[in-house]
Amino acid sequence: ASRAINNQGNIFKSPFDDVEIPHNFLHQEMWNNVDKWWNKIAIVSAVNGRSYSYEELRKLCGRFATSLRRNNLGPGDTLAIILPNIPEYAIASLGASEAGMMMTLISPALTVYEMSQQIIHSEAAAVITTQEIYSMIVDTVRKNPKHLPLIVVPNGNESISTGAINFTDLVSDGIDEFEKIGEQSRIYNENDTVILPYSSGTTGLPKGVELSHRNIIANIVQASHKEYDFDEPAIGEHQEIIPGFLPFYHIYGFVGCLLKNLRIGGKIICVPQFTSNIFLDVLDKNRSTVLYVAPPIVQLMTTDNRFNRKHMECVKCVVSGAAPTGTQLITKLYSKVNLNFHFGQAYGLTETSPMISRSKKSPWDSSGLIAVNTELRIVSEDDDKGGKNLGINETGEIVVKGPQVMKGYYKNPKGTEDCMDGNWFKTGDSGYIDDKGQLFITGRLKELIKVKGLQVAPAELENLIFSHDKVEDVAVIGTPHVKWGEVPKAFVVPKSGIKITEEDIKNYVAQRLSKYKHLHHVEFIDKIPKSAAGKILRKELSKV
Numbered sequence: 001a002s003r004a005i006n007n008q009g010n011i012f013k014s015p016f017d018d019v020e021i022p023h024n025f026l027h028q029e030m031w032n033n034v035d036k037w038w039n040k041i042a043i044v045s046a047v048n049g050r051s052y053s054y055e056e057l058r059k060l061c062g063r064f065a066t067s068l069r070r071n072n073l074g075p076g077d078t079l080a081i082i083l084p085n086i087p088e089y090a091i092a093s094l095g096a097s098e099a100g101m102m103m104t105l106i107s108p109a110l111t112v113y114e115m116s117q118q119i120i121h122s123e124a125a126a127v128i129t130t131q132e133i134y135s136m137i138v139d140t141v142r143k144n145p146k147h148l149p150l151i152v153v154p155n156g157n158e159s160i161s162t163g164a165i166n167f168t169d170l171v172s173d174g175i176d177e178f179e180k181i182g183e184q185s186r187i188y189n190e191n192d193t194v195i196l197p198y199s200s201g202t203t204g205l206p207k208g209v210e211l212s213h214r215n216i217i218a219n220i221v222q223a224s225h226k227e228y229d230f231d232e233p234a235i236g237e238h239q240e241i242i243p244g245f246l247p248f249y250h251i252y253g254f255v256g257c258l259l260k261n262l263r264i265g266g267k268i269i270c271v272p273q274f275t276s277n278i279f280l281d282v283l284d285k286n287r288s289t290v291l292y293v294a295p296p297i298v299q300l301m302t303t304d305n306r307f308n309r310k311h312m313e314c315v316k317c318v319v320s321g322a323a324p325t326g327t328q329l330i331t332k333l334y335s336k337v338n339l340n341f342h343f344g345q346a347y348g349l350t351e352t353s354p355m356i357s358r359s360k361k362s363p364w365d366s367s368g369l370i371a372v373n374t375e376l377r378i379v380s381e382d383d384d385k386g387g388k389n390l391g392i393n394e395t396g397e398i399v400v401k402g403p404q405v406m407k408g409y410y411k412n413p414k415g416t417e418d419c420m421d422g423n424w425f426k427t428g429d430s431g432y433i434d435d436k437g438q439l440f441i442t443g444r445l446k447e448l449i450k451v452k453g454l455q456v457a458p459a460e461l462e463n464l465i466f467s468h469d470k471v472e473d474v475a476v477i478g479t480p481h482v483k484w485g486e487v488p489k490a491f492v493v494p495k496s497g498i499k500i501t502e503e504d505i506k507n508y509v510a511q512r513l514s515k516y517k518h519l520h521h522v523e524f525i526d527k528i529p530k531s532a533a534g535k536i537l538r539k540e541l542s543k544v
């Protein structure tokens with residue numbers, strides 16, 4: 001790894017030689033070698049066994065794309081995908097890509113209010129969802145815009161509401177390889193946005209992250225680099241078995257797990273709802289070869305007595321990301337199963353498609369080596385050295401440049417400007433690079449709270465609590481939690497002379513926002529500490 005510390009001007013480079021990033025569209029990149037695993041199962045539901053072979057998947061994507069285009073949806077339009085991890089997720093997303101659309105990924109666990117915020121902000125031209133969610137959202141969502149087409153994926157033979165468009169009908173005819181037939185009247189290119197997930201970035205409310213075909217393909221190539229993949233899949237013979245435990249609406253589950261493994265002919269087992277029972281059941285029934293996890297799952301593996309060596313006998317590699325996994329936890333996992341798999345910590349953000357670095361071996365508290373084609377700077381946060389690039393073993397803000405860095409925030413040039421320094425993206429995380437070129441994450445400079453690896457934006461909670469008529473002022477921070485990493489805590493200043501309880505505030509939030517954003521602690525204080533410019537001094541609150 002000598003090149004990693006070839007840090008001229010304190011710019012750290014990936015230790016691996018640059019590779020060519022293919023010029024392609026996302027869906028086409030998925031089908032590069034598809035004839036080699038044409039008859040194999042691509043994706044299957046862990047709940048009801050519904051599955052699609054690569055042949056079926058390829059054709060259904062083309063047919064879905066045909067339908068979208070015939071309904072005048074194409075480049076410049078956005079499809080909102082509100083689905084749990086079901087096999088049709090792959091058809092909806094890759095079909096949208098084939099039609100030249102953008103897609104915004106929305107968690108089906110959100111409240112109707114939260115979903116509609118993202119639908120409106122992303123200017124979605126159509127929504128694809130389940131019958132259950134359709135019934136919840138139809139009244140709210142149809143108000144704006146009035147005729148927003150709502151597509152429903154039926155569960156098996158389930159009947160769907162009149163007024164909804166049946167997904168099965170949309171894929172029942174159409175053209176298998178839609179893009180080859182020259183109906184592409186509306187042109188798009190590899191630098192056009194294809195995925196529009198939401199992230200709060202360093203500050204404020206969730207923002208649409210514009211990721212292009214090229215961004216995503218680059219990151220899939222980066223994550224598939226031979227230095228991280230311990231066994232190259234033997235094309236046509238061996239098939240990777242990949243449980244999809246992590247939600248596909250999050251960049252990690254979508255790009256890191258689903259897309260990366262479809263491109264190499266893997267078999268994805270969709271887990272629509274995560275519980276410890278389902279987790280163990282999926283591991284019992286399938287000989288998984290790679291596990292994509294987040295720290296709470298590692299926690300479960302080490303503490304649940306039912307989990308054992310048998311569940312991991314075929315596992316070559318466990319990849320963990322989205323939040324730090326402690327060395328102790330990893331050591332515990334190794335001693336519990338006593339097998340020789342690799343444990344790789346991966347680090348990155350929605351804004352970087354997501355991977356920036358990944359570790360191969362110990363030390364496990366490192367987030368590993370910088371991804372191929374990527375450069376990194378550690379920038380001083382001290383006022384006197386402001387903006388200076390730091391050297392080996394010096395801690396500062398992690399700033400990255402590479403083909404995986406987003407185009408910018410959707411309809412938000414100010415937000416984009418704030419986090420970009422030319423082509424360099426400021427992550428809002430702090431860390432350092434050691435003399436072996438390994439990245440260590442030491443903390444977060446930004447407001448973001450991570451609950452079970454999912455983003456919670458303090459600004460979203462603060463805006464909501466502030467709207468309570470008995471609240472004068474409020475600030476929200478994250479506090480440590482044994483199982484979930486962090487949980488939100490609110491500091492509330494009540495209006496003078498008015499009585500309000502901890503329960504009032506907690507319920508007010510619980511009625512409006514999804515569960516992982518709920519407050520675990522509320523503390524009443526006289527005054528929120530703020531800077532002269534009115535910025536909340538969160539560091540001072542965390543000392544309270």
Ligand code: 4UW
Nearest residue numbers: 252256319321322323324346347348349350354355429441
């Ligand atoms: N250690 C410490 C980590 C780590 C971390 C993320 O929700 P987002 O925007 O994005 C993610 C991305 C997860 C991910 C990255 C790389 C990768 O290869 C992969 O697949 C295996 C998944 O969660 O949150 C971004 C923020 O989450 C924190 C950090 O603060 C970052 O800015 N974070 N990974 N290994 N912290």
